Amino acid sequence: xxxxxxxxxxxxxxxxxxxxxxxxxxxxxxxxxxxxxxxxxxxxxxxxxxxxxxxxxxxxxxxxxxxxxxxxxxxxxxxxxxxxxxxxxxxxxxxxxxxxxxxxxxxxxxxxxxxxxxxxxxxxxxxxxxxxxxxxxxxxxxxxxxxxxxxxxxxxxxxxxxxxxxxxxxxxxxxxxxxxxxxxxxxxxxxxxxxxxxxxxxxxxxxxxxxxxxxxxxxxxxxxxxxxxxxxxxxxxxxxxxxxxxxxxxxxxxxxxxxxxxxxxxxxxxxxxxxxxxxxxxxxxxxxxxxxxxxxxxxxxxxxxxxxxxxx
Amino acid sequence: xxxxxxxxxxxxxxxxxxxxxxxxxxxxxxxxxxxxxxxxxxxxxxxxxxxxxxxxxxxxxxxxxxxxxxxxxxxxxxxxxxxxxxxxxxxxxxxxxxxxxxxxxxxxxxxxxxxxxxxxxxxxxxxxxxxxxxxxxxxxxxxxxxxxxxxxxxxxxxxxxxxxxxxxxxxxxxxxxxxxxxxxxxxxxxxxxxxxxxxxxxxxxxxxxxxxxxxxxxxxxxxxxxxxxxxxxxxxxxxxxxxxxxxxx
Numbered sequence: 182x183x184x185x186x187x188x189x190x191x192x193x194x195x196x197x198x199x200x201x202x203x204x205x206x207x208x209x210x211x212x213x214x215x216x217x218x219x220x221x222x223x224x225x226x227x228x229x230x231x232x233x234x235x236x237x238x239x240x241x242x243x244x245x246x247x248x249x250x251x252x253x254x255x256x257x258x259x260x261x262x263x264x265x266x267x268x269x270x271x272x273x274x275x276x277x278x279x280x281x282x283x284x285x286x287x288x289x290x291x292x293x294x295x296x297x298x299x300x301x302x303x304x305x306x307x308x309x310x311x312x313x314x315x316x317x318x319x320x321x322x323x324x325x326x327x328x329x330x331x332x333x334x335x336x337x338x339x340x341x342x343x344x345x346x347x348x349x350x351x352x353x354x355x356x357x358x359x360x361x362x363x364x365x366x367x368x369x370x371x372x373x374x375x376x377x378x379x380x381x382x383x384x385x386x387x388x389x390x391x392x393x394x395x396x397x398x399x400x401x402x403x404x405x406x407x408x409x410x411x412x413x414x415x416x417x418x419x420x421x422x423x424x425x426x427x428x429x430x431x432x433x434x435x436x437x438x439x440x441x442x443x444x445x446x447x448x449x450x451x452x453x454x455x456x457x458x459x460x461x462x463x464x465x466x467x468x469x470x471x472x473x474x475x476x477x478x479x480x481x482x483x484x485x486x487x488x489x490x491x492x493x
Numbered sequence: 494x495x496x497x498x499x500x501x502x503x504x505x506x507x508x509x510x511x512x513x514x515x516x517x518x519x520x521x522x523x524x525x526x527x528x529x530x531x532x533x534x535x536x537x538x539x540x541x542x543x544x545x546x547x548x549x550x551x552x553x554x555x556x557x558x559x560x561x562x563x564x565x566x567x568x569x570x571x572x573x574x575x576x577x578x579x580x581x582x583x584x585x586x587x588x589x590x591x592x593x594x595x596x597x598x599x600x601x602x603x604x605x606x607x608x609x610x611x612x613x614x615x616x617x618x619x620x621x622x623x624x625x626x627x628x629x630x631x632x633x634x635x636x637x638x639x640x641x642x643x644x645x646x647x648x649x650x651x652x653x654x655x656x657x658x659x660x661x662x663x664x665x666x667x668x669x670x671x672x673x674x675x676x677x678x679x680x681x682x683x684x685x686x687x688x689x690x691x692x693x694x695x696x697x698x699x700x701x702x703x704x705x706x707x708x709x710x711x712x713x714x715x716x717x718x719x720x721x722x723x724x725x726x727x728x729x730x731x732x733x734x735x736x737x738x739x740x741x742x
Contacts, residue, residue, distance in 0.1 A: 248657075250659070251622065251632055251634070252631055252632070255626065273653050274634075274635060274650075274651070274652045274653045275652070275653070277618050277622075277634075278622065278632075278634050278635075279622075280622075281587070281617075281618070281619035281620075281622035281623045281626070282622045282623065282625065282626040282632065283626075284588070284619070284623065285588060285591060285622070285623035285624075285626035285627050286626050286627075288588075289588075289707060290586060290587070290588055290707035290708045291587070291588075291617075291619050291623075292708070293616065293617045293618055293619060294616065303711065307616065307716070308614065308615055308616050308713070309504070309510045309519060309613070309614055309616070310613065310616065311716060312509075312510050312715075312716065313510065313512050313519055313713050313714065313715060313716065314713070314714045314715075314716050315710060315712075315713050316710070316711040316712045316713075316714070317708050317709065317710055317711065318708070318709045318711055319707065319708055320706060320707055320708065320709060321707050355631070356630070356631040356661065356662040356665075357631035357632075357633070357659055357660065357661045357662070357665075358659060358660045358661075359657075359658075359659055360647060360658040360659055360660055361657075361658045362655065362656070362657050362658075363655050363656040363657075363658075364654045364655040364656075365654060365655040373653070377741075401742075409671070412672075413671075413672070418655065419637070419651055419672055420651070420652075420653060420654060420655050425613070425616065426610075426611075426670070426671050428653070433741050434735070434739075434741040434742070444509070445506070451716075451719065454741065455735070455739045455741045456719075456722070457731065457735070463724075468722075468724070469721065470719045470722075471722045472719075472722040472723075472739065473722055473723060473724075473725055473731055473734050473735070473739075474722060474723070474724040474725070475724070475725055475727075475728070475731050476724060482728055485728040486728050486731070486732070489728055489729060489732055490732070493732075
């Protein structure tokens with residue numbers, strides 16, 4: 182059994198979710214290989230080589246991979262797929278974009294958002310917005326999967342750097358081309374890996390008032406999330422969205438403020454360890470899954486919370 | 494330009510689903526069904542491209558049993574020109590759906606295939622990427638903005654850290670994200686008109702495909718239920734609980 186993990190990165194730093202994907206990889210194979218494709222991303226390959234349990238790092242560095250278009254990366258991975266039985270990627274927009282393309286080129290199935298590895302052929306993943314858990318057996322010899330990072334504890338240990346093998350396969354972009362990025366800038370911890378997440382919903386009423394959520398998050402060193410309603414209303418950018426169609430988070434503490442708790446939102450946060458809900462509607466569905474609920478006006482309660490946190 | 498839009502009949506997104514007691518799947522008997530919301534966005538975008546005179550024809554395609562005709566009639570009522578149903582009684586996995594759509598694409602020769610980024614039942618988010626792969630076409634997934642040019646499409650994609658804009662040459666497969674547009678409603682006259690629009694029913698067996706099973710669904714379980722929590726009276730009580738009971742602060 183040999184496993185390849187696609188490493189998500191920005192040419193400088195390895196994405197934290199790779200530690201979780203590596204943990205999943207180690208459940209099927211004790212000698213996983215990490216693939217780092219990009220441009221001037223040697224630092225990433227070096228970081229990857231030091232993650233505990235990594236057997237080898239394959240490093241493909243070429244200007245053509247600067248933006249890691251799905252067409253190129255999938256062609257590249259397929260070019261050496263014969264060496265691997267299992268190909269894993271994080272279930273992020275990066276992994277979900279590329280992984281099914283790899284699977285189809287190999288004429289095999291892809292399992293999305295794997296939350297549990299039962300054995301080398303059998304996996305669990307959520308369906309229907311997390312309202313059902315499906316157990317599937319993959320009949321293909323080669324397994325291609327995306328891993329829901331919040332379902333696996335990250336590999337935190339380091340090791341003496343393993344061997345980095347430099348390859349030079351080149352797949353120039355053919356019929357697609359990168360134009361530009363507009364990345365949201367934030368000093369706060371990343372939503373997907375934060376220990377505490379504070380999310381705001383429609384109850385915040387406006388972008389200006391949403392600042393209250395950011396103030397609370399900053400008091401707690403937390404990441405900021407939002408419901409779809411808050412994103413659609415233009416309070417915050419779409420990459421703040423937690424839910425079936427946004428990010429799936431599972432922090433130690435999730436504080437939902439002014440969020441009623443539609444199933445699509447719950448799909449993105451119901452695996453959090455402790456959930457706190459602050460809402461003026463005591464019948465809001467969010468209270469059915471919240472460990473601690475506080476009923477009242479968020480514009481009174483959140484400033485009190487900030488005040489008392491500061492005085493602690 | 495011709496646009497092919499793939500649509501799927503799924504359980505209505507506002508229905509609370511129930512896992513069957515024998516764990517073979519979820520209850521679908523007597524449950525309200527609807528067009529997958531992401532596919533409605535795909536139809537809407539295709540119609541807008543036709544209204545801008547970029548596209549000349551919008552063809553909706555679905556795969557499923559006869560009940561999927563209702564979903565296609567809805568697409569026609571929204572404004573699609575004609576529809577194709579590939580009739581199949583079995584539940585199909587993403588790769589096989591992609592292979593069926595490839596066959597239809599080869600016959601129809603569209604310049605663009607629009608589809609939802611994921612169906613809200615399987616939540617797989619695979620079929621567009623798989624279809625693009627086996628057609629050898631470029632893909633633009635999670636589209637939140639689309640600018641049509643004569644030689645291709647400039648697509649803004651929703652990615653984890655923000656937005657990314659790429660340009661894909663035609664023919665291409667584009668999958669839609671939530672914020673691409675606000676789908677229109679079907680008006681009563683258009684619903685009546687849709688009844689007379691062509692809906693071509695094809696038997697899956699007649700397409701000459703040999704589809705292999707790649708995945709076996711062993712069981713479907715309800716997720717673990719969270720134990721009900723408590724309501725606290727004040728901010729101070731909440732902080733006390735978080736510190737001393739839950740120990741998360």
